[in-house]
Amino acid sequence: MITVTNLTKSFGDKVAVDDLSFTVREGAVTGFLGPNGSGKSTTMRLMLGLDRPSSGSVLINGKPFHDANWPLREVGALLEASSIHPGRSAYNHLRSLAAANGIPKSRVDEVLYTVGLTEPAKKLAGGFSLGMGQRLGIAAALLGDPEVLLFDEPVNGLDPEGIVWVRTFLRSLAAEGRTVFVSSHLMAEMAMTADYLVVIGHGKLKADTTVEQFIAQYTTEKVKVMSPELDRLADLLTSGGHQLVKVDDALFIEETPSALIGELAAQHGIVLHELSPQLASLEEAFMELTSDDVEFHGQSEPSK
């Protein structure tokens, strides 16, 4: 379990992490979600004591990481921007880390096999693709067979096959009872992987909930309707008190079962070309939740 309490980190005037408090449970995958620049990587570095907090604290299984007896056997981490010397082989990189915590050499071969890097392990890490670098980072995190695992954007640079592999792998680690904390800026990815969500924007906590609750709370069902008599149908629905929006040649009606719309149209002899329920994307909900906090607004945004 990871306990984050009033964690704040400033770089000069810039507040990267702003009074964050949340816990990460064992036996589950907790997604750490936020747009780029929202402070995810900084929070993870703070968890490992790599950055010094301006205030607040992080406890991992009840104590600061700095006091871990066998750090790699207690917490494994894949950090952003693969922390690997390009002039050293993958094998030697892992061996040096294993030696640091008295982990047997045989474990190096095991984790290399797990991530599918047995073959290129003797090559210099500098020649690795982004995806191979990520796999090597994951191997390093697994080295000490730790109870707590932190992964900063693990699917970055992976091909679709690799993404599915990471997703399945994270789930299996959680199923073994481990604490799995994984960051991403992609809502859809987290919806598929995580049990719990911690959402941040601009370093501040925006949501701390289960994925199911998040979906239920932030998505509304809409029904899309297309018809040659769109305006007449729209009038009928508005006078019936239904909320709707017209986009191009379609109507989007909120919180109304599609059956009701179909029956209404039939009663008034209106021909329908399409009648389909739509699930507003989670991505939209996520963007809305964190929209005030996107670091760099697009060009279309009017300047204030």
Place this chain on the structure above:
Amino acid sequence: MTTLPAPPTSKRQLPTGHYKFRHALGSEWIKFRTVRSTMWCLGTFSLIMIGFSALFCAVTVSQWGKRPEEALTFDPVTASLAGVTMGSLAIGVLGVLVVSSEYGTGSIKATFAAIPHRTTVLLAKAVVLSISVFIVAAISELIAFFLGQTILRSASGSQPIVINGVHLPAKPPTVTLSGPGVMTALVATALFLTLLSLLTLGLGFLIRHTAGAISAFVGLLFPLFLLVVLLPATFKDRLEKFLPLQIQQTVVASKPIVSATSLSIWAGVLAMAVYAVVALAIGAVLLTRRDA
């Protein structure tokens, strides 16, 4: 009444106790010897130490008697270790790289995620570096010494030289390992190089960028030297002897010139030790305060 199956746990048995200094040492030793830059720096040092010293002795042999004023102060040990000035550049760069390459590539984060106690990492690096440098320096010096003496001994000999009534030997003098001051010079030079590498290791922790730290090191060796030399004589005489480059010229000699403007061999080594400790101490303080 039914009970829910207990959730799977991953409570593993950790070894008792905690990681020790020897673990950090083992890790640093693997890192030290598994990058090419280490072999490049140590190899370059050896090559310069042996090659340049041999060249210097060969030139001495061929020029003997043509420049009698130099022959007067000729020290066969200094001659056979003539490569040390240039060689020390490679040693200094190595000390910097041991740290700065980890910051440059971000691998320092992996290091501290395995050993959160940062001064332990600093000390482990210092031990690995100093032992390696001392051994490589000692071996290279011995080869340079024997090769140099052999070359000097091979001189065919010129006409007897007499300047101002002083008779110079017809051939360059040579010494053996047991000669006066020889072992002292060899050991002091190896210590000088070892302490220099620790000084630049400290610089590495201080500055963290390879280019910046190397510039600072080269700046420490040379421009500072020029600056002091340009000072008014009273300051110059007091300060010059404390410069690393000046100390280095003292430690390689079997017959060091004893004067008010130069330190003795062991005072020079002590001064280098003070520089190294100060650099490492500042590095350690910053290391524990700054973000990785």
